[in-house]
Amino acid sequence: AQTVTQSQPEMSVQEAETVTLSCTYDTSESDYYLFWYKQPPSRQMILVIRQEAYKQQNATENRFSVNFQKAAKSFSLKISDSQLGDAAMYFCAYRPRAFTDKLIFGTGTRLQVFP
Amino acid sequence: DAGVTQSPTHLIKTRGQQVTLRCSPKSGHDTVSWYQQALGQGPQFIFQYYEEEERQRGNFPDRFSGHQFPNYSSELNVNALLLGDSALYLCASQWSGELFFGEGSRLTVL
Numbered sequence: 001a002q003t004v005t006q007s008q009p010e011m012s013v014q015e016a017e018t019v020t021l022s023c024t025y026d027t028s029e030s031d032y033y034l035f036w037y038k039q040p041p042s043r044q045m046i047l048v049i050r051q052e053a054y055k056q057q058n059a060t061e062n063r064f065s066v067n068f069q070k071a072a073k074s075f076s077l078k079i080s081d082s083q084l085g086d087a088a089m090y091f092c093a094y095r096p097r098a099f100t101d102k103l104i105f106g107t108g109t110r111l112q113v114f115p
Numbered sequence: 116d117a118g119v120t121q122s123p124t125h126l127i128k129t130r131g132q133q134v135t136l137r138c139s140p141k142s143g144h145d146t147v148s149w150y151q152q153a154l155g156q157g158p159q160f161i162f163q164y165y166e167e168e169e170r171q172r173g174n175f176p177d178r179f180s181g182h183q184f185p186n187y188s189s190e191l192n193v194n195a196l197l198l199g200d201s202a203l204y205l206c207a208s209q210w211s212g213e214l215f216f217g218e219g220s221r222l223t224v225l
Contacts, residue, residue, distance in 0.1 A: 047214070104160075
């Protein structure tokens with residue numbers, strides 16, 4: 001079965017500092033997508049960053065970057081220059097490339113940002 | 116351009132009742148998925164609709180059913196509500212492999 005594990009229920013960071021959120025996944029597929037979603041108190045899931053498994057280069061979106069280790073099935077999110085608005089729940093998610101649009105989510109990491 | 120809109124935002128039901136949740140996708144998006152997010156958990160896939168047909172289903176009982184209309188809007192129906200159905204129900208529309216989520220409907224079953 002395909003699973004996504006986020007082992008850090010809560011993390012905290014000081015404003016302007018860097019924080020890394022961890023995610024591991026289990027799959028027998030070779031081609032898939034990985035995502036990080038942010039869910040603020042407004043409840044709306046917002047896509048932060050997407051990685052395609054066949055691309056070796058780590059995805060980057062402004063202050064957000066990932067460390068994708070395919071052999072280790074690890075997909076961590078690094079947030080640089082943290083801002084108060086980054087405080088939210090962060091979910092790692094997986095989707096095989098073929099035959100399904102179903103996302104499999106981890107249990108989330110609550111990120112607190114302190115001034 | 117309006118995003119994904121869901122209604123109602125909050126509702127309270129009692130065990131055994133039935134509920135209908137509604138979702139309007141982003142303009143031009145023809146695929147709608149529904150997820151259930153229990154408190155403290157990540158969302159779990161319920162089903163997906165495309166061209167008014169259920170295209171894929173997650174591990175949910177038949178009490179959970181849905182519908183998609185010609186304008187691509189969608190409904191999620193849950194019959195014979197159980198306490199364990201209390202959750203945030205998220206709708207997402209899809210374009211080019213990316214999901215766009217609404218703010219959800221918070222269902223409380225007493």
